[in-house]
Amino acid sequence: MRMYLIALNPTDSVTEGFLPAAHALGLDVTLLTDRAEPHRRAVEAAGRDAVGDIEILECDVRDHHALITRVATHHRPDAVFTNSDHLQAPAALAAAYFGLPGKDWRAALRTKDKAETRRHLAAAGLDAVRSVELAAGQDPEGLLDRPVPYPCVVKPREGVASEDVVIVAAPDELLARCREIQARRPGAALVAEEYLPGELHTLETLGDGRRLHVVGGFRTRLSPPPYFVETRMTYVPRHPDPVTAQVLAQLDCLGVGFGASHTEFVVHDGRARIIEVNYRAVGDQGDLLLRDLLGFPLFEHVLRTHLGEPLPDHLRLRRDAAARVDYVCAPTAGTLAAAPAPADLTADGVRLAYRPLRATGTRHPLHHTNRDYVGVLRTTGPDQPSVDRAADAFLATRRWEFTP
Structure with a gap:
């Protein structure tokens, strides 16, 4: 059986966890990534005895269309899997396209998008967190006319690993932090939401x-x-x-x-x-x-x-x-x-x-x-x-x- 494992950069989870697990299950693994050489080095360091023979191919893995095309023009898939935060929706769409078990792409998108997570839970009456969204490229000055709660936490709408997540206490600090993040991430939408104690x-x-x-x-x-x-x-x-x-x-x-x-x-x-x-x-x-x-x-x-x-x-x-x-x-x-x-x-x-x-x-x-x-x-x-x-x-x- 062939599993397509979709990844960005190498991680311990993949190299020490999922690849050895796939080897133990007797799976043929094709690793699709946009960073092939680092994965080749990681697999070589892990050793064939631990991970087996891994086929590593280049692909624009963030694009579900490119992902589907790469799989469709290669070996027939029995599974499509990723452990990456960024790739859950593309991998789910690819699995659904080939009729394979996988996550609902809507749930993958809903959980990745922090603003949509808040909207969805609030609409269901389960939790309402006061928050505002700043679109990519939007001037943070526009936040001054909106009901931003203080203290609030500013974060990329689709960020991971506490990247550019910071608490702010006042409007001038909010503007400064948003501009700093936008300078580092010009294409990222931001969320400013109330700080949740506990x-x-x-x-x-x-x-x-x-x-x-x-x-x-x-x-x-x-x-x-x-x-x-x-x-x-x-x-x-x-x-x-x-x-x-x-x-x-x-x-x-x-x-x-x-x-x-x-x-x-x-x-x-x-x-x-x-x-x-x-x-x-x-x-x-x-x-x-x-x-x-x-x-x-x-x-x-x-x-x-x-x-x-x-x-x-x-x-x-x-x-x-x-x-x-x-x-x-x-x-x-x-x-x-x-x-x-x-x-x-x-x-x-x-x-x-x-x-x-x-x-x-x-x-x-x-x-x-x-x-x-x-x-x-x-x-x-x-x-x-x-x-x-x-x-x-x-x-x-x-x-x-x-x-x-």
């Missing part, structure tokens, strides 16, 4: 279009304002039932129920309010953590849904363990002069896996997003205190040095 959580789900399983979630620690960089995710096996029910009702309204989904939400006074829905598996090695922690083939299950196979009525998930993911962030622009090497450690039942994300000797600006990550630490163990002690000790005894 602790940030995630809900991780897996569905086959008929049933939706809750895999668990995370409690997320963020960088100080005005930015929203995730610095730690602590695994939560089960959110309170009323909270989970509220989030699931909103996901159902949005049409989310096929494959993996990673939903960010806040809880304030018992009310769960969605920040955004990422209609794919949790990234930044959170998915690798779930696979190792819960002891079930997460990536294989996701791919099986795209092959038309039903999920089990009950997932066999390990519930007697704890985990967290820590992200080491660059504190400033500059060169990473020294950093720890990759490490896999085990002590007192706690497992730690550290992976560098930036090579020493490289110079980078400061982005205030996950592009500032220089390393990631995944820690799993029998209980949260043991996990926290081990992770804190690792981070305290390693050094990351930066030069201007």
Whole structure:
């Protein structure tokens, strides 16, 4: 059976998760991307034993017409899949065109477009978040005549990974931030919406279009304002039932129920309010953590849904363990002069896996997003205190040095 895996830049989710899963399932994989050479290097580094023989072809993967044409003129597809935020709608349209299982393209578009997410939930009476939209190229001065709530969060309408997401407190600051973002993203529409207070959580789900399983979630620690960089995710096996029910009702309204989904939400006074829905598996090695922690083939299950196979009525998930993911962030622009090497450690039942994300000797600006990550630490163990002690000790005894 042939699976077309659609991707932009290489990610750990694809190289360490989905490609090995496809290999384990015996699938022939054609990887369509607009960045073929980086994927060839990533696949070569992973090794044939891990990922098998991967065919990599160039394609304008953001254009569903080009995507359909590339598949139609190549091998007959049995599945079309992507784990990219940006490519969910094109991949869904391609899957639908070939009569294959996949996400509803309307749900993919609805969740990618943050303004449409708000409109859809408000129209259904589930949640009304005060927000205004600034079209691409529109002068931010026009926002001064509109009911912008303060403080508010400014973000690209179709952004990811906290890219250009910032909180502002007054009109002059709003104008300045919008103009800064427009200078970096001249073709991007923006959204300014009310700041939603509360602790940030995630809900991780897996569905086959008929049933939706809750895999668990995370409690997320963020960088100080005005930015929203995730610095730690602590695994939560089960959110309170009323909270989970509220989030699931909103996901159902949005049409989310096929494959993996990673939903960010806040809880304030018992009310769960969605920040955004990422209609794919949790990234930044959170998915690798779930696979190792819960002891079930997460990536294989996701791919099986795209092959038309039903999920089990009950997932066999390990519930007697704890985990967290820590992200080491660059504190400033500059060169990473020294950093720890990759490490896999085990002590007192706690497992730690550290992976560098930036090579020493490289110079980078400061982005205030996950592009500032220089390393990631995944820690799993029998209980949260043991996990926290081990992770804190690792981070305290390693050094990351930066030069201007």
